[in-house]
Amino acid sequence: MIICTDENGKDNMESLDEQDGKEESNHSVLHRKSSLPLTPEDEPFDVYRSPPEIKYGLLIPPNHSPLKLLVVCAHPDPVSEALSKAADKLGYDVTTCHSYEEALEEFLSKLHDLIVIDARYTSKALDYDTLCRSIRNTRGSQHTAAVALVKRSVFDKDDVTIMSLLDAGFNRCIAETTNIVHFVNELIQIRHGDIRPLAQTAVNQSLYIALEKCSDIVLITDDSYRLQYVNRSSERFLGYRYDELLGKSIHEQFIADPLQVTSMTSSLMRAREWQGSLLVRKKSQDTVSCNCKGIPIICAGRVPTHFVLILDVHGITELTPTSYSLDKPRGSVQSNRRTSMDVRSVSSDYFRRTSLAKLSALPLEAPITKVISLLSQAQEQTNPNVVSIIDKVIEILNNTELYSPHLKDDLRLKCDEPVTSDLITALLMQQPQIQLAPSSRRSSNDSTAVRNVSRGISKVPAQIKDLLDTSLTWEFDIFRLEELTNKKPLIHLGMNLFLHFDVPATLNCDEKTLQNWLTVIEMNYHVDNFYHNSTHAADVMQATAGFLEKDRLKAIMDPLDEASSLIAACSHDVDHPGKSSAFLSNCDNPLAILYNDVTVLENHHAALTFKLTLGDDRINIFKHLDRETYKVARHNVIDMILATEMTKHFEHLAKFVNVFCQKTSRVDGESSDYIPITLPDNITLVKRMMIKCADVSNPTRPLRLCVEWARRIAEEYFAQTDEEKSKGLPVVMPMFDRITCSIPKSQIGFVDYIVHDMFEAWDAFIDMPELVTYMRQNYIRWKEFDEEGHNTSSDIRKLQNTILMAPAIIPKSSIKRND
């Protein structure tokens, strides 16, 4: 805070209008909230723009009265007498001198506000020219108005004399008169035109001194952002001399952040104050981040003529890598810096900003850069509440992990249901906690698989055949197929669906190879897993096939898309160990080591699929594809398998919803239903969403199937918890303990957090209302089971043997779209 006082220590910062109001009754007095200088934001817009406003906040001249007038004339006459009388009338303190020496001495002792010298005659005693020059050479005289009293003839006609008088240091000339009123008029004009501006300039010096002494960096630019004033702190801190800065543009000179500059300048040009952080480059090329306030000043007209930038040195942080060390010696200004700065966050902010700056210099524009820049522009035209909301949005957008969920804290806050919290956290978060413990993973045995290839399906029993006739219905009984096929449902269902979708033709592959492939893939599922076994793979493949039958998908998927989707569904969990990726990471499993704890299982499923497929010609379903087609198929399969990773659930869902569940906006701003669905990138989004939905479709199946899947996944979780406990590993889902866990609660949470929104979106896209209908019906039943206390696996078993014995088929007619 800067306070200026007059010589008596009185607070002297006051509106000139208050002073003016005493003299000029017709002057509009503008009210203000404080006596400090105003910024445009402090006043209503129209008030700020009104011309008198520019006077606000000026430091008023010393309030001494009367004004001191020195009249110097060699020979008193009626003219000088009229002048003195006029001055008396105005209440001036008048002194009259008749010689050069007397006048100089008098002036030096009193430093008058106004000196009027009789320039009509030159005499030995008084050379007006010399007297004026001498006075002007006196320190402090620059704040005194000097006026030459000239003959009427000179005033009217002799411009040469007038100019030489002004050259000698007079501020103006007045014509001789004996009319007191004329002199009164002249003196009032001189007071407004000369004395007050000079006095004002004199006291403004105090403000400059305040600016020079203050520790913040204060810069004033013109309307082209060329520096007009820099204070000492600026010189000291930036390392430039003021003459190296004056006249230079702030952009070129030291502001290293084009995006921020754009945001600042567009605010300032609209006469709005701006606040934010700026990256400032010092002369040494070190870069610092400072909190900056930009204030537009309108000195004339209606648009800003100057800008004041105040950089807060207390908020300055050195950002160059060499200056991260906190115990670096500090200079005078640096010693003001906070030492408790979070260096990591600052450095990441720095790198984000510098890379943004670099990016904006490239001839490329990422959509995100465009979005941020549009939001910044929108900020300029809106109110502070929206500005701060947009600030938050920009902060989020600036985070590179746009779609990754930050659910853990959120969930812990919102979801006080521990089973749900455990489940969703485990599904969505990568949380390896490295501990050295032996691997329990069973390794796959390729050679066994290949040896057994010949055990294909030559003759399909009638029961299986009948069941497979329903393979494209949503109510398909996968557990019955599991039973009938002696836990080998994939080979049967897979072959049935491959043939239905003409996959042999698409891959130019004989049926035997496809059968072999299915056999090997199925054998690489762990039959002992409660949930992640080949029945789950068959179930996901069956759901995928059901989706592919829908017109919306038929319209956009080509045969290779269909084949790839079915292949991906078959193999998406191959060799699943029945434990989560987090578990593998926690026990230093070789797969976790191989994939660096990142997307461990899905990477393994995808890699193993191709390792198996390409490893033996007899099962290589891609062997007849040309290289390009193979590459497309391979890319499709890998992309879909990786999309089943649950830590990316919200990323995939959000992308899908963004593209397909919102009306697209055309460039002209008009809304349109047009979605460029056939763009390859968009088809990829659909395929990812499709396999994701298929993968977790069990809560949308008929109740009997849904409950069995829920029991199976719970059993698998319990087994993992048991093993974690027995081996002293971190327990990934502590609530999934077979004694205490509530299975209905886990299902309610799973639907609430994962399934509901995804299936609403998916149904809206492919038009399969039965998905949502079953999901809702099942949800209600889980709530009932929960209320009735059917919690444990054995409770659920009992339910399955009683009320859930009814057939799974629900008449199509009962399925209504629920909008």
Ligand SMILES: Nc1ncnc2c1ncn2[C@@H]1O[C@@H]2COP(=O)(O)O[C@H]2[C@H]1O
């Ligand atoms: N009914 C369910 N209840 C709880 N979790 C489930 C259910 N169905 C699927 N999941 C989880 O969702 C995950 C989807 O990917 P995975 O098949 O790897 O593993 C699956 C399970 O961990």
